[in-house]
Amino acid sequence: xxxxxxxxxxxxxxxxxxxxxxxxxxxxxxxxxxxxxxxxxxxxxxxxxxxxxxxxxxxxxxxxxxxxxxxxxxxxxxxxxxxxxxxxxxxxxxxxxxxxxxxxxxxxxxxxxxxxxxxxxxxxxxxxxxxxxxxxxxxxxxxxxxxxxxxxxxxxxxxxxxxxxxxxxxxxxxxxxxxxxxxxxxxxxxxxxxxxxxxxxxxxxxxxxxxxxxxxxxxxxxxxxxxxxxxxxxxxxxxxxxxxxxxxxxxxxxxxxxxxxxxxxxxxxxxxxxxxxxxxxxxxxxxxxxxxxxxxxxxxxxxxxxxxxxxxxxxxxxxxxxxxxxxxxxxxxxxxxxxxxxxxxxxxxxxxxxxxxxxxxxxxxxxxxxxxxxxxxxxxxxxxxxxxxxxxxxxxxxxxxxxxxxxxxxxxxxx
Amino acid sequence: xxxxxxxxxxxxxxxxxxxxxxxxxxxxxxxxxxxxxxxxxxxxxxxxxxxxxxxxxxxxxxxxxxxxxxxxxxxxxxxxxxxxxxxxxxxxxxxxxxxxxxxxxxxxxxxxxxxxxxxxxxxxxxxxxxxxxxxxxxxxxxxxxxxxxxxxxxxxxxxxxxxxxxxxxxxxxxxxxxxxxxxxxxxxxxxxxxxxxxxxxxxxxxxxxxxxxxxxxxxxxxxxxxxxxxxxxxxxxxxxxxxxxxxxxxxxxxx
Amino acid sequence: xxxxxxxxxxxxxxxxxxxxxxxxxxxxxxxxxxxxxxxxxxxxxxxxxxxxxxxxxxxxxxxxxxxxxxxxxxxxxxxxxxxxxxxxxxxxxxxxxxxxxxxxxxxxxxxxxxxxxxxxxxxxxxxxxxxxxxxxxxxxxxxxxxxxxxxxxxxxxxxxxxxxxxxxxxxxxxxxxxxxxxxxxxxxxxxxxxxxxxxxxxxxxxxxxxxxxxxxxxxxxxxxxxxxxxxxxxxxx
Numbered sequence: 017x018x019x020x021x022x023x024x025x026x027x028x029x030x031x032x033x034x035x036x037x038x039x040x041x042x043x044x045x046x047x048x049x050x051x052x053x054x055x056x057x058x059x060x061x062x063x064x065x066x067x068x069x070x071x072x073x074x075x076x077x078x079x080x081x082x083x084x085x086x087x088x089x090x091x092x093x094x095x096x097x098x099x100x101x102x103x104x105x106x107x108x109x110x111x112x113x114x115x116x117x118x119x120x121x122x123x124x125x126x127x128x129x130x131x132x133x134x135x136x137x138x139x140x141x142x143x144x145x146x147x148x149x150x151x152x153x154x155x156x157x158x159x160x161x162x163x164x165x166x167x168x169x170x171x172x173x174x175x176x177x178x179x180x181x182x183x184x185x186x187x188x189x190x191x192x193x194x195x196x197x198x199x200x201x202x203x204x205x206x207x208x209x210x211x212x213x214x215x216x217x218x219x220x221x222x223x224x225x226x227x228x229x230x231x232x233x234x235x236x237x238x239x240x241x242x243x244x245x246x247x248x249x250x251x252x253x254x255x256x257x258x259x260x261x262x263x264x265x266x267x268x269x270x271x272x273x274x275x276x277x278x279x280x281x282x283x284x285x286x287x288x289x290x291x292x293x294x295x296x297x298x299x300x301x302x303x304x305x306x307x308x309x310x311x312x313x314x315x316x317x318x319x320x321x322x323x324x325x326x327x328x329x330x331x332x333x334x335x336x337x338x339x340x341x342x343x344x345x346x347x348x349x350x351x352x353x354x355x356x357x358x359x360x361x362x363x364x365x366x367x368x369x370x371x372x373x374x375x376x377x378x379x380x381x382x383x384x385x386x387x388x389x390x391x392x393x394x395x396x397x398x399x400x401x402x403x404x405x406x407x408x409x410x411x412x413x414x415x416x417x418x419x420x421x422x423x424x425x426x427x428x429x430x431x
Numbered sequence: 432x433x434x435x436x437x438x439x440x441x442x443x444x445x446x447x448x449x450x451x452x453x454x455x456x457x458x459x460x461x462x463x464x465x466x467x468x469x470x471x472x473x474x475x476x477x478x479x480x481x482x483x484x485x486x487x488x489x490x491x492x493x494x495x496x497x498x499x500x501x502x503x504x505x506x507x508x509x510x511x512x513x514x515x516x517x518x519x520x521x522x523x524x525x526x527x528x529x530x531x532x533x534x535x536x537x538x539x540x541x542x543x544x545x546x547x548x549x550x551x552x553x554x555x556x557x558x559x560x561x562x563x564x565x566x567x568x569x570x571x572x573x574x575x576x577x578x579x580x581x582x583x584x585x586x587x588x589x590x591x592x593x594x595x596x597x598x599x600x601x602x603x604x605x606x607x608x609x610x611x612x613x614x615x616x617x618x619x620x621x622x623x624x625x626x627x628x629x630x631x632x633x634x635x636x637x638x639x640x641x642x643x644x645x646x647x648x649x650x651x652x653x654x655x656x657x658x659x660x661x662x663x664x665x666x667x668x669x670x671x672x673x674x675x676x677x678x679x680x681x682x683x684x685x686x
Numbered sequence: 687x688x689x690x691x692x693x694x695x696x697x698x699x700x701x702x703x704x705x706x707x708x709x710x711x712x713x714x715x716x717x718x719x720x721x722x723x724x725x726x727x728x729x730x731x732x733x734x735x736x737x738x739x740x741x742x743x744x745x746x747x748x749x750x751x752x753x754x755x756x757x758x759x760x761x762x763x764x765x766x767x768x769x770x771x772x773x774x775x776x777x778x779x780x781x782x783x784x785x786x787x788x789x790x791x792x793x794x795x796x797x798x799x800x801x802x803x804x805x806x807x808x809x810x811x812x813x814x815x816x817x818x819x820x821x822x823x824x825x826x827x828x829x830x831x832x833x834x835x836x837x838x839x840x841x842x843x844x845x846x847x848x849x850x851x852x853x854x855x856x857x858x859x860x861x862x863x864x865x866x867x868x869x870x871x872x873x874x875x876x877x878x879x880x881x882x883x884x885x886x887x888x889x890x891x892x893x894x895x896x897x898x899x900x901x902x903x904x905x906x907x908x909x910x911x912x913x914x915x916x917x918x919x920x921x922x923x
Contacts, residue, residue, distance in 0.1 A: 316637065391611075391613050394616045394617075396640075400601060424595075438771065442774055502767060502769070505765060
């Protein structure tokens with residue numbers, strides 16, 4: 017908390033700079049004159065701080081419509097009793113800091129967020145704990161908002177009845193930083209969210225996707241961890257995304273992907289780790305994506321590229337310990353694979369330039385057989401299958417001949 | 432029982448073929464672990480050795496050994512010994528020494544370079560396959576009098592378990608690919624000890640891939656404790672069934 | 687001591703033993719004779735329990751041997767071709783046999799081991815031995831446990847004349863000690879001084895079973911080989 021103090025000071029300064037009145041602090045608590053948070057907010061004016069003592073507060077939805085700092089001391093508990101949303105913000109420059117929001121209500125008709133931020137500008141939600149909420153933090157029609165260091169836990173049983181952790185819709189320039197999200201439908205959900213940064217979040221064990229977005233152009237994702245989500249990560253219909261140094265781990269199952277890229281174009285994916293996923297990356301209808309310096313370790317399939325993808329380039333990636341490196345469903349190859357390290361490469365390097373002298377064909381025949389006849393996976397690594405695969409390597413018949421790495425590296429890259 | 436076992440073991444351990452087998456395994460394991468820059472790739476190369484070479488050497492060596500010991504077995508039968516004791520001693524001597532060879536040649540390098548669950552299951556499966564194929568060799572040698580024929584039967588059995596069975600299975604999978612075959616595949620795999628072992632290793636090695644598609648079914652069955660216990664029971668059945676068949680035959684056999 | 691009654695054995699179409707009945711007594715030395723394939727070896731193997739007869743009974747000291755194994759501790763067997771685990775030394779083979787028969791016998795008869803000079807070869811591996819030396823090992827093993835009955839299958843085949851003589855002396859000695867000795871051999875001349883009875887088989891049947899003395903008297907020949915030859919001629923006529 018101490019380290020964050022300068023930020024508050026700055027924020028307070030910013031908030032109050034233009035104000036003509038001296039900012040004041042209103043305290044809320046069981047032993048104080050103001051006992052309800054809503055009442056304190058009603059008393060406050062722009063630039064004020066509402067400081068809440070520890071304790072249990074069972075109010076109906078708290079509404080913040082002013083440029084105030086609403087701050088809890090030692091996580092006062094705001095209880096929605098499974099009926100209400102907990103805080104609703106429609107403001108400029110408001111801060112919601114340090115609350116524990118629990119048991120928010122859910123509705124069949126509309127999405128109720130424990131913390132709703134709508135039609136707002138420069139709102140900050142920081143250091144909150146959300147427990148047993150339906151939708152966690154819901155941002156709608158807002159700009160320049162920051163969602164930082166929040167801890168969101170839900171206990172969703174199925175996709176239909178649960179809500180998303182951080183749900184953003186039709187917003188711009190958001191910062192989603194350092195949140196930990198678990199047990200929701202989608203950990204983070206973006207729809208029509210542009211120019212935003214998602215940084216250092218940890219989204220794990222959600223019942224659908226770790227992150228799920230569509231129509232969210234020009235966004236950047238750095239250093240996030242997406243782990244053990246039921247269906248991994250799925251992103252769709254978006255251009256100009258930048259994904260750097262994210263970790264996609266242990267996403268296991270049928271139709272579960274480290275990341276599913278559907279209709280993603282003109283994007284950069286670099287420095288990411290895909291480890292122990294059933295499928296590291298699944299690409300459909302993607303164009304002009306640069307995938308470089310990613311690490312694919314111990315996945316079932318490192319990458320599945322559907323024939324509908326074109327002009328994507330895969331360079332300087334490490335492929336180590338994957339059951340299958342690349343799988344595809346067509347014979348036409350419109351993507352390039354160059355200068356990657358493949359641990360299954362068995363070629364040689366006579367001129368010692370650390371580049372293999374014969375091309376590597378990363379598509380194994382048996383992966384194509386399994387694609388059409390999944391039960392045959394049981395025969396994998398048997399003698400008959402090894403023989404078939406070896407034959408195919410010598411005389412390619414089923415696998416696309418042009419899908420090859422002309423310059424496979426002899427040594428793995430330090431990623 | 433213990434007495435003869437001891438002498439048979441000492442005899443086989445000094446056998447040149449067994450010594451070469453041990454050294455061959457050792458050279459292969461050490462080279463795959465040292466030449467490959469990651470140990471799991473080395474383990475993958477060893478997988479083929481365990482699933483193919485180990486059964487082949489075990490079944491052929493055991494068959495030849497039993498035929499070559501015909502006179503020795505006669506001598507033993509002329510001694511005050513139960514035939515059951517003699518046969519079981521030879522079986523334990525063969526499996527004991529070949530297991531020792533496997534453990535020294537492949538087990539120790541695996542433990543040195545890759546002592547994780549995958550490595551350990553590979554050692555266990557290598558040992559199980561050794562014993563299973565000694566047992567199958569005892570059956571092949573027990574049922575045929577002629578040495579050349581017996582060795583032929585052994586090679587055919589090996590070929591069947593390591594290649595033909597899976598080829599047939601693959602063929603059937605494609606013939607009936609419109610039907611849900613996963614559960615049947617689980618059942619069928621019990622009819623081949625090599626498949627049983629291979630699936631146990633796959634479950635450790637390629638778990639990520641197995642989780643997709645039908646993998647869930649395999650994992651559900653083979654991955655849980657009951658499944659693992661059943662696979663081991665299956666392997667034990669593959670040890671006892673041929674052994675007891677050959678024992679029954681040997682008890683009333685004219686030498 | 688050994689009572690064989692009506693035993694039959696078929697190997698496929700070949701009848702190896704056809705209703706053979708015979709009894710062997712203590713203190714006799716019996717020559718089992720007959721052409722190749724006449725069923726001698728099958729008879730011996732039946733005694734040893736290596737071959738299970740299709741019908742008939744074999745009693746050893748009034749005890750039925752079918753399915754039994756303990757009676758063999760009173761048998762000593764020297765096979766025609768002895769082959770041993772090839773990496774064992776002679777010492778190990780002897781030890782192993784002693785080990786196997788430990789309970790019943792404490793004292794060993796190592797006369798032959800000594801007279802054959804095997805003591806100097808103890809550390810040699812079985813696969814390095816010549817056929818003759820292997821036979822010496824087999825012979826030594828047969829006598830090692832002082833058995834009541836000795837079954838010797840072509841005992842002198844492959845032995846040098848000196849060792850052959852040593853073995854003969856040993857056989858005579860054991861005969862005099864009151865043991866039952868069964869010998870098969872092709873070299874009839876060797877059996878002259880040894881045998882007391884002749885048991886001749888042909889095509890799985892017993893041709894005749896006579897005291898040597900009776901045989902000599904009937905044929906007027908002293909040499910066993912000649913006596914047999916004469917008898918066979920008579921039978922053919």
